[in-house]
Amino acid sequence: DIVMTQTPLSLSVTPGQPASISCKSSQSLLHSDGKTYLYWYLQKPGQSPQLLIYEVSSRFSGVPDRFSGSGSGTDFTLKISRVEAEDVGVYYCMQGIHLPPPFTFGPGTKVDIK
Amino acid sequence: EVQLVESGGGLVQPGGSLRLSCAASGFTVSSNYMSWVRQAPGKGLEWVSVIYSGGSTYYADSVKGRFTISRDNSKNTLYLQMNSLRAEDTAVYYCALYFDYWGQGTLVTVSS
Numbered sequence: 347d348i349v350m351t352q353t354p355l356s357l358s359v360t361p362g363q364p365a366s367i368s369c370k371s372s373q374s375l376l377h378s379d380g381k382t383y384l385y386w387y388l389q390k391p392g393q394s395p396q397l398l399i400y401e402v403s404s405r406f407s408g409v410p411d412r413f414s415g416s417g418s419g420t421d422f423t424l425k426i427s428r429v430e431a432e433d434v435g436v437y438y439c440m441q442g443i444h445l446p447p448p449f450t451f452g453p454g455t456k457v458d459i460k
Numbered sequence: 461e462v463q464l465v466e467s468g469g470g471l472v473q474p475g476g477s478l479r480l481s482c483a484a485s486g487f488t489v490s491s492n493y494m495s496w497v498r499q500a501p502g503k504g505l506e507w508v509s510v511i512y513s514g515g516s517t518y519y520a521d522s523v524k525g526r527f528t529i530s531r532d533n534s535k536n537t538l539y540l541q542m543n544s545l546r547a548e549d550t551a552v553y554y555c556a557l558y559f560d561y562w563g564q565g566t567l568v569t570v571s572s
Contacts, residue, residue, distance in 0.1 A: 385559060387505075394554055394562040395497075395505065406560065438505055442559060447518045449495070449507040449559070 348373050348441050350452035359429040360460045367455045369422045369439035376419060376443075383442035386415055386424045389454075390435040398437075399424065434458050462486040462561045466553065469566030476545050476570070482538040482555030482563055490533045493558060496540045498551035499565075508553070509540065523549075545570045 349372040359365045375382045386399040397406040399415035402422060412427040426433055439452040468480040480496070496508040509519045509529040517529050528541040538555050545568075552565040 389505075394564055396562070397560050400560070436504075440505075440559065446516075447507065447510055448520055449510070451505040451507070454504045 347448055348375075348444060348450050350439055350441055350450050352437075352439060352452040352455050354455060355453065356456045356458075358458050358460050359426075361431060362428050365426045365429050365433075365457060367424045367437055367439075367457075369417075369424070369452050371420045371422075371441050373443075374419045375422075375441050377445075382418060384415075384417065384422050385440045385442060386413075387438045387440065388433070388435050389438065390432075393435075395438065429457070429459070431459055462557060464555050464557065464561060464563035466555055466563045466566040469553065469568045471569045471571065472545055473572050474546060474570055477541070477543045478545065478568060480540040480542065480553055480555075480566055480568070482540075484536050484538065484557070487557065488533075489531050489536050489538055494531070494538050495556045495559065496529060496538075497554045497556055497559075497562075498549075498568075499554070500548075500551045503551075506551075511538070542568070547571065 351370045353368045375384050382402045384402045387395040389395040398409050403415045414425050416423050436454040436456050438454050463485045465483045493512045495510040498508050511517045511529045526544045530539045547570050550570050552567050554562050554565045556562045
């Protein structure tokens with residue numbers, strides 16, 4: 347199975363400052379169809395996970411443009427250009443390349459506000 | 461608008477069974493792939509099972525042979541039949557359309 351790792355596991359950010367989370371996979375997430383199946387989610391306190399970024403760098407509908415994703419192969423990054431209070435929660439990366447599954451999530455990065 | 465509403469969770473004894481439901485609206489369950497993902501208390505996300513539009517199903521090793529994913533096209537509803545439940549199955553269970561849209565989750569507690 348593909349193992350997903352994230353760093354850091356926790357992050358405290360001053361509002362208005364940038365933040366960055368790294369995600370690494372144990373195997374390349376580049377599929378033969380040319381797409382890279384790496385997703386980012388935010389789970390706000392008491393809520394379900396919500397999709398932020400799909401296929402490395404595409405923002406999901408309604409996601410603010412302060413969120414951006416980058417990377418390739420096995421190394422990926424989620425960046426928040428200016429953190430806002432509503433961005434607190436746990437961020438997860440997930441690989442969706444395995445066909446057949448299993449799909450696997452990273453351990454999560456908890457972001458809070460200083 | 462896509463909506464997913466899970467139900468069927470509750471308290472069950474070890475070795476017991478539960479069937480979770482995920483009522484969908486705004487899209488057709490049978491035309492898309494759908495998953496169940498769970499989250500143990502205070503822990504991260506764990507993929508449990510997927511059913512593809514063609515009917516193929518897959519399971520995490522931790523639930524293989526005990527859980528069954530299915531759908532009812534007439535009710536536009538996804539199900540997860542959970543048998544031989546263990547304490548480690550205690551979690552909030554989410555259904556998801558692809559992995560884009562998620563329900564609010566239903567809590568399953570396995571305890572004597």
